[in-house]
Amino acid sequence: MTNGNASSGDWEGRYFHVDQILDRPGPRTDPSFLAGEEVKDFLRNKCKILVIGAGGLGCEILANLALSGFKDIHVIDMDTIDISNLNRQFLFRQKDVGQPKAIVAAEFIMNRIPGVKVTPYYGKIQDKDDDYYMQFNLVICGLDSVEARRWINATLVNLVDPENPESLKPLIDGGTEGFKGQARVILPTVTSCYECSLDMLNKPTAFPICTIANTPRLPEHCIEWASVLEWPRVHGDQKLDTDDPEHIGWLYSIASARAKEFKIEGVSWSLTQGVVKNIIPAIASTNAIIAASCCNEAFKIATSSAAYLNNYFMLIGTDGVYSYTFEHERREDCPVCGGEALDVSIGKEWTVERLIEMLVEKQDIQIKKPSLSSGAKHIYFQAPPQLEEATRPNLEKMVSELVPDGGEITVTASSLPFSLSLRVKYV
Amino acid sequence: MKMTESQDIEQATTAIAAQPDNKTRRYDRQLRLWAASGQAALESSRVLVLSASATSTSILKNLVLPGIGHFTLVDSTLVSPADAGNNFFLNGRDSIGKSRAQEAVPLLRELNESVQGEAVVSDVKELLSSDSGREWITGFSLVIAHNLAKPVVDDLAALLWDDLANPPLIVVNSAGFLAEFFISISRALWYAASPHTDAIPTLRITRPFPALLQWARDLDLENMDPTTHAHIPFVIILVRAVDLWRREHNGALPTTMAEKRAFKESVLAMKIKPDEENFDEAEQQAWRVWSEPAVPSEISALFSLPELQQPSTSSDTNALPNPTFHALLRTLSAYVRLQRVYREQAAAEKTLFKELLAQVYPELAQKIDPDEVDTFVKNSHHVRVLRGRPWRAWDKERDVVVSSLSATPRESATHLALSALSTLLAQSSDISEITVDSLKKEVQSFVGPDVELPEEVDTAIGELARAPTADLPNMAAFLGGMVAQEAIKMITQQYVPVCGYCVLDLVDSWTGIVG
Ligand SMILES: [Zn+2]
Secondary structure (H helix, E strand, O other): OOOOOOOOOOOOOOOHHHHHHHOOOOOOOOOOOOOOHHHHHHHHHHOEEEEEOOOHHHHHHHHHHHHHOOOEEEEEEOOEOOHHHOOOOOOOOHHHOOOEHHHHHHHHHHHHOOOOEEEEEEOOHHHOOHHHHHOOOEEEEEOOOHHHHHHHHHHHHHHOEOOEHHHOOOEEEEEEEOOEEEEEEEOOOOOOOOHHHHHHOOOOOOOOHHHHHOOOOOHHHHHHHHHHHHHHHHHOOOOOOOOOHHHHHHHHHHHHHHHHHOOOOOOOHHHHHHHHHOOOOOOHHHHHHHHHHHHHHHHHHHHOOOOOOOOEEEEEOOEOOEEEEEOOOOOOOOOOOOOOOEEEEEOOOOEHHHHHHHHHHOOOOOOOOOEEEEOOEEEEOOOOHHHHHHHHHHHHOEHHHHOOOOOEEEEEOOOOOOOEEEEEEEO | OHHHHHHHHHHHHHHHHOOOOHHHHHOHHHHHHHHHHHHHHHHOOEEEEEOOOHHHHHHHHHHHOOOOOEEEEEOOOEOOHHHHHHOOOOOHHHHOOOEHHHHHHHHHHOOOOOOEEEEEOOOHHHHHHOHHHHHHHOOOOEEEEEOOOHHHHHHHHHHHHOOOOOOOEEEEEEEOOEEEEEEEOOOOEEEEOOOOOOOOOOOOOOOOOHHHHHHHHHOOOOOOOHHHHOOOOHHHHHHHHHHHHHHHOOOOOOOOHHHHHHHHHHHHOOOOOOOOHHHHHHHHHHHHHOOOOOOOHHHHHHOOOOOOOOOOOOOOOOOOOOOOOOOOOOOOHHHHHHHHHHHHHHHHHHHHHHHHHHHHOHHHHHHOOHHHHHHHHHOHHHEEEEOOOOOOHHHHOHHHHHHHHHHOHHHHHHHHHHHHHHHHHHHOOOHHHOOHHHHHHHHHHHHOOOOOOOHHHHHHHHHHHHOOOOOOHHHHHHHHHHHHHHHHHHHHOEOEOOOOEEEEEOOOOEEEEEO
């Protein structure tokens, strides 16, 4: 048996395990599967894959892809290594703290697994243009940011050109929280996309300001009091840096004092940091499961050796092992992959400001700082400053004065590479 | 103003000193799940892993990173070209020809300096053949075995099952896209199902303990000064409203929509000023009254455990002990009082629990660590008991297996196919003898000749015949996460490990439980 390629670094028998899958089909393998040399050649010599994120999921993803036989891997991450990453991001050591994740991870993989090329980019996904994303066959995402996921999702949906099948880049997305996680396969414009499922996200808990100010009863209330009310009062314009231990220390001491005053137990350094940074618990094992699931799907898609996930796998490991595999349905009115405008019913007397508040709040929209226009008419723009100033008086106006019943409003935000069409109905 | 500033500086300085040490910072993201108690349990654990396969090293990676105390990796074989290609914890082709265990251990240890680890170049079958080897194996806190030969696993499982003091065993088998693992645990262990949650399980509003009820009944709403009135805790308002409601409704709680509405109105009618938020809060929390605080079904099931002796006395409220609940309460004086009332009740119930324990299990009560009793009582709403079964006990109940094959064909077929594969692999080292036909024959002989096999059996068998000895990197990583997660739950006694065979299929991406 040969290795199916002549890449340097390979040795006889290197892919003994993976080749058992690639040399013959299984009962559920699609007839289009080309068992043997051809598929190995594609996987090991031609396929180019992009990994977004070199953190908890990213480290695992890079290792799995490299062992599975992907040889041309690119990785993007804008973060540097922190000590709290070391309990799970297994390509990093104490000496690497402060270094860029993408670069350290790429070097580690290339050292450990000969013949694999990992090209790192230390920066933002938004730095790259369509041509960059066009060069890949597949994209795997291991991100903790909703905003970055929405961006890459919309970018890959926009990239699809019906005339050019190569322009459809499967997007495999993973996410974890504690003992729970999910992996999904998105075929842009074909299956449900990330934006379609936005309402599945948990809403972050927000405490009412009056509770924080007057009647605290949870340790979190004391911490919010310190960060939301006391920090700006005492420090004025100095911005709170949640990565600065001195800043966290200050908040901790203020929150502790308040907790003592109100006889509330449970304010700790770690809780203070967790509340102000919105820290999500993360462990190696859950990341391993979800990253493996993502890479398994990438392997199946790249080789056609078995059917791939359609289209959502979720796992809950807190009480036994529970998982659920299902097809998440596309949303007809998805602002990214659907064609239709989203219907919204609002009161006739609603002001533009109130509509904006609603858009920020609404679970299936979640747009920070939206700008609104209707046709060529500017309703309200967040930027540039001159335009903001010019449109600011509209905030007080009723929407019904500016847009007729059944009219459309276009919503944009700088953080998102798409616009959302709303069809307003007054009730 | 000056006072405040100087105070701030002083506080800030002390706080910087209070910044967590390196270890706490390193483990921050996991301490949020299992706290210092879980971490301490991990750090005192000694894990034995049998075979240095890609799957085994993946499992170990996920145990070394969170910081178990010690691991031992046993393997007698040398690194093959195939191992060097699929195991991340080897040095590529440089490792070929060297001991699998010895090559892997340093690469695992470098993941976490605080974890000790050693390689033992021995054959598991040989270890099991000597008394000293058998004793050595039982000295760990957990044993994990991947793809060991069937007779070896059977022997190992019987050894560990034999004595309640022996460590639990996790048996892991995988081939290609299919896998399963099983936890064999001879003693029953209790677990906290959702530790460290702030959720208040019950406030005992519908079954108030005497101090709570007395307070609610003693309220003199008419003659109370307005400030006190506006600060009656919502719990007390609800206890009072329920008490009044029950008197007028033959002891029943509101059930219909109309009754629920009437109940809410009765709460709001107690207001003396429209802006009394405490009454609004009581109305919002009225849902707590719609049902009795039943003991969760998982918990009531525990009372029928065969080992349990029924206590001769029982608490009259028939509710679980109250965890001290400081968090929910306002700190105005009424809330301080409320907090105290709950705390005193919790303390009283803990004392009662200890008395019952001493009465029913006098020997146990003397031996048990008081801290453990405290933790148990505190988690009483989330207690689960895991009762293991011996390895392959389920498979011996043929009727059960056959009915499971029709009830959950996918999961059962995958389990049976993997069992058939281990049987065949133990019989012959010639891989070419593992075919769709030989596997099917084995499954058929296992369930009996009359049983018609569902198509799921063909699906599973076909996948195994395709890749009977493949330890795929993605499956190894997936299992590495799953098995480590269960190991962590067992070691920390937090969250609940899986019971039965946990079966995985990475073609259709599902997991399931059978047996
Ligand atoms: Zn969509």
